[in-house]
Amino acid sequence: MINRELIRLKVVQMTYAYYQNGNNKLDAAEKELFFSLSKAYDLYLYMLELMVEITRMAERALITATQRAQRLGESEMPDARFVNNQFIAQLRVNHQLTDFIESQKKTWADEEDFVRRMYKLVIESDIYKEWMQKTTPPTYDEDRELWRKLYKELLVDNDDLDQLLEEKSVYWNDDRFIVDTFVLKSIKRFEKKNGANQQLLPEYRDEDDKEFARRLFRASLLGADNYRMMITQSLHNWELERVALMDLVILQTALAEMMTFPQIPLVVTINEYVDIAKFYSTPRSGGYINGTLDTIARRLIEEGKLKKTLSQGEKSEK
Numbered sequence: 633m634i635n636r637e638l639i640r641l642k643v644v645q646m647t648y649a650y651y652q653n654g655n656n657k658l659d660a661a662e663k664e665l666f667f668s669l670s671k672a673y674d675l676y677l678y679m680l681e682l683m684v685e686i687t688r689m690a691e692r693a694l695i696t697a698t699q700r701a702q703r704l705g706e707s708e709m710p711d712a713r714f715v716n717n718q719f720i721a722q723l724r725v726n727h728q729l730t731d732f733i734e735s736q737k738k739t740w741a742d743e744e745d746f747v748r749r750m751y752k753l754v755i756e757s758d759i760y761k762e763w764m765q766k767t768t769p770p771t772y773d774e775d776r777e778l779w780r781k782l783y784k785e786l787l788v789d790n791d792d793l794d795q796l797l798e799e800k801s802v803y804w805n806d807d808r809f810i811v812d813t814f815v816l817k818s819i820k821r822f823e824k825k826n827g828a829n830q831q832l833l834p835e836y837r838d839e840d841d842k843e844f845a846r847r848l849f850r851a852s853l854l855g856a857d858n859y860r861m862m863i864t865q866s867l868h869n870w871e872l873e874r875v876a877l878m879d880l881v882i883l884q885t886a887l888a889e890m891m892t893f894p895q896i897p898l899v900v901t902i903n904e905y906v907d908i909a910k911f912y913s914t915p916r917s918g919g920y921i922n923g924t925l926d927t928i929a930r931r932l933i934e935e936g937k938l939k940k941t942l943s944q945g946e947k948s949e950k
């Protein structure tokens with residue numbers, strides 16, 4: 633689940649914090665980097681669990697409604713199709729998710745009021761209302777698709793949820809937009825035949841990605857003087873001290889990637905850090921980062937210090 637997009641973002645954040653804190657302890661900073669990445673994976677599992685918890689809230693409401701109908705002698709009982717969702721039933725017993733809940737002691741049990749608000753948001757949505765009007769029993773695929781739609785429409789970009797998660801962990805402030813994409817991807821990957829053994833996304837795709845994080849972070853900090861000299865040479869009538877610290881860190885990390893990972897195309901590196909600048913620096917930073925990296929890369933290629941090209945035809949990083 634922890635892909636290189638998230639790794640780059642975390643390396644930039646931890647490099648920025650390294651300079652802000654001024655502790656100059658590389659090993660401690662690296663440990664903090666990997667802890668931050670592990671918290672992103674925790675958030676992924678925590679968000680999967682939220683869907684189960686909303687369904688539990690629905691179960692409680694169904695029991696209350698059923699008891700009321702029985703007490704009043706009504707012949708028609710409340711519809712249980714939402715509570716009996718086959719995808720949620722499978723997710724609820726998923727071995728990886730239940731192990732996480734047990735080992736980390738992370739549940740939504742202490743957030744009953746919040747879960748109730750999310751449940752209310754669900755049952756008041758057009759998606760839910762249209763679903764409950766169906767006259768035929770839903771298939772497994774339809775049950776799964778229901779929750780993909782609910783998650784995408786109601787939980788992504790949910791300000792209340794963002795605020796709650798921010799209070800729970802400072803590491804989750806900027807992780808949501810990436811984690812949400814992987815939750816949605818996981819929902820689509822579920823298959824009924826896999827039962828409780830359905831594989832969730834792994835924390836790291838492979839050891840190469842974990843090593844990428846370590847090497848990029850260390851290269852960014854250990855090669856800082858060299859990279860900042862490159863940046864200074866690209867400035868025209870401008871002093872390095874006048875460059876915003878976040879922009880400087882983004883440039884420094886991007887140059888570390890350019891110089892340390894020969895297999896990653898330049899266009900991939902530049903585009904990735906331009907995107908980071910657009911979201912986490914000033915409104916004009918994206919264009920500034922793009923122009924500066926392009927200028928430095930061309931000079932390094934001309935000087936024979938960088939064995940890459942700036943061709944747009946290069947393949948994207950996998």
